[in-house]
Amino acid sequence: MALQIFGNTVELLGKTLDLRAKRQGLISSNLANVETPNFTPSDLSFEKELKNAVSKGSSARLDVTNPRHIPLKGGTQQLDRVQGDVLETPDKAEGPDGNSVAMETEMGRLAENQIMYNASIQLLNKKFDGIKLAIKGS
Known part of the structure; x- marks a missing residue:
């Protein structure tokens, strides 16, 4: 039902929020370990994987194996597979x-990620506001 009302936008924004939250945790862990000897920071890279899933999802189709099946466009299965890659991101100037x-x-990464998270929340809210407006009819 949600696919018919929103398209893939809600699923895409939801997945983006999940991945941004995961990235926030990794960055926070890096900051918490700023004085831990031999600690190597990590980051989550998911943008390219997410773009690929969206482009594949737009062209994917689900097979109709029975004439009574309702034909649907694919897409959300591709988004479900996106997990992101945890990468080590050591600074060039390693401490003693x-x-x-x-x-x-x-x-800087923390601030950027928080801004992108908030932007995704605002887009999601706008989607729901549009549906509320359509339901109210005003």
């Missing part, structure tokens, strides 16, 4: 204790 967390870099 082996820690390679650059606090300034991590704070």
